[in-house]
Amino acid sequence: MASLGELERAVMDLLWAGQEAATANTLRDRLAQSTRSEDGSAGHEGKDLAVTTVLTVLSRLERKGLVERERGTRPHRYQAVSSRADHTAELMHEVLGSAPDREAVLARFIGSVTDTEAETLRKLLGRS
Amino acid sequence: MASLGELERAVMDLLWAGQEAATANTLRDRLAQSTRSEDGSAGHEGKDLAVTTVLTVLSRLERKGLVERERGTRPHRYQAVSSRADHTAELMHEVLGSAPDREAVLARFIGSVTDTEAETLRKLLGRS
DNA sequence: GTTTTATTTCTACGTCACGTAGAAATTGCT
DNA sequence: AGCAATTTCTACGTGACGTAGAAATAAAAC
Numbered sequence: 310m311a312s313l314g315e316l317e318r319a320v321m322d323l324l325w326a327g328q329e330a331a332t333a334n335t336l337r338d339r340l341a342q343s344t345r346s347e348d349g350s351a352g353h354e355g356k357d358l359a360v361t362t363v364l365t366v367l368s369r370l371e372r373k374g375l376v377e378r379e380r381g382t383r384p385h386r387y388q389a390v391s392s393r394a395d396h397t398a399e400l401m402h403e404v405l406g407s408a409p410d411r412e413a414v415l416a417r418f419i420g421s422v423t424d425t426e427a428e429t430l431r432k433l434l435g436r437s
Numbered sequence: 438m439a440s441l442g443e444l445e446r447a448v449m450d451l452l453w454a455g456q457e458a459a460t461a462n463t464l465r466d467r468l469a470q471s472t473r474s475e476d477g478s479a480g481h482e483g484k485d486l487a488v489t490t491v492l493t494v495l496s497r498l499e500r501k502g503l504v505e506r507e508r509g510t511r512p513h514r515y516q517a518v519s520s521r522a523d524h525t526a527e528l529m530h531e532v533l534g535s536a537p538d539r540e541a542v543l544a545r546f547i548g549s550v551t552d553t554e555a556e557t558l559r560k561l562l563g564r565s
Numbered sequence: 566g567t568t569t570t571a572t573t574t575c576t577a578c579g580t581c582a583c584g585t586a587g588a589a590a591t592t593g594c595t
Numbered sequence: 596a597g598c599a600a601t602t603t604c605t606a607c608g609t610g611a612c613g614t615a616g617a618a619a620t621a622a623a624a625c
Binding site (some may be wrong): 332333334360364365368383384385416 | 600601603611
């Protein structure tokens with residue numbers, strides 16, 4: 310259980326971008342903006358979602374454990390449970406975890422990493 | 438586009454296990470066997486799928502580019518396009534790729550890797 | 566070569582996730 | 596109390612996936 314739909318991801322991206330908790334309305338506006346400002350190439354044009362749509366998505370994201378909401382304030386405020394980096398890293402572990410041959414996977418993975426990233430990794434791993 | 442359904446995954450696991458190309462019938466049998474031998478805990482019991490079901494799944498996997506079939510022989514023979522390790526590594530790159538903050542993700546990822554694996558990674562990354 | 570049998574392709578249905586949103590219920594404000 | 600904003604319920608369309616029968620095709624048998 311991990312994958313997100315297109316809109317779900319768009320919402321998460323917004324939540325991950327602004328570190329502050331946001332309301333459904335705010336998010337709806339930002340979504341409209343993003344969609345509109347997204348390079349004018351032949352894409353899906355500004356859709357201007359209904360607030361209820363955003364609310365539904367937020368609920369689903371909450372159920373998935375990706376979003377947390379403050380129920381106290383009246384326009385509930387939503388925020389991501391973990392940072393995008395954390396979430397992505399978790400995802401990577403999930404993918405890796407389902408493999409019985411973890412070492413082999415890591416080998417292949419490292420094999421196709423950019424030089425810069427390899428360097429980063431060395432740094433991160435430090436000396437034993 | 439990457440995730441597999443439950444049955445699709447089961448089939449891929451079989452294809453990845455046996456390195457030889459297999460026919461739909463063979464796979465159906467192996468599936469029945471796996472299902473049956475899977476520890477007897479209260480799970481979904483032996484379903485004994487129809488061959489057409491397996492064929493359908495194989496077609497879908499082919500469309501997704503995970504499976505390749507020899508159309509020459511009469512009972513077509515199917516095999517995985519890439520090894521499980523390769524596929525999993527690819528998946529990891531896919532997940533990582535969709536992040537604008539790759540470095541941060543890698544940091545988190547490394548952060549929660551077992552010591553043994555960290556060691557493996559150091560080895561793989563070679564001298565610094 | 567025509568009938569029979571194995572194999573593959575087509576078509577289809579139920580379920581579930583997701584995008585989408587109106588209707589209904591809830592709650593805060595005046 | 597009455598109104599307006601907000602949230603929850605309910606619902607529909609679409610597409611993926613598990614599942615498989617019906618139809619087409621090809622190989623084998625006679």
